[in-house]
């Protein structure tokens with residue numbers, strides 16, 4: 001089974017929602033967005049980075065962001081979510097950490113694709129900066145990182161300006177471990 005786990009490619013998806021409230025800061029993909037509203041959160045509320053972290057963890061079957069960085073832990077209060085992303089990327093290059101039992105493998109990130117649903121403001125002016133920021137933290141080229149934005153045509157909670165919804169998809173390429181870290 002180890003051989004099966006440690007070969008080939010692995011896909012992951014992540015999803016997150018944060019509520020919007022007047023007067024709070026808005027940060028998406030590590031970029032501060034001028035806006036009258038921002039995200040209600042224990043961390044900096046970067047809902048896009050949270051979805052990305054979950055996609056990366058999901059692809060490696062390493063649990064989810066809430067498992068590794070619980071919002072009940074005061075040390076994560078107000079934390080820059082890029083720090084969490086950096087830790088997740090490190091996990092992909094390390095022996096599988098506690099408390100998750102996973103495959104004996106390390107991973108290269110092939111590409112990531114993120115879709116942000118937000119009614120306003122328009123994110124177009126910030127997309128390039130978002131891609132550069134995420135690529136830099138993950139050690140990737142900008143061409144490996146896609147960030148897309150859409151409104152929901154004023155439908156639903158996103159359309160009413162009550163929250164932001166993000167989906168992330170990633171593809172990992174498995175590097176074969178020199179020897180099994182443990183048997184699966």
Ligand code: MG
Pocket residue numbers: 016017018046047050
């Ligand atoms: Mg979140």
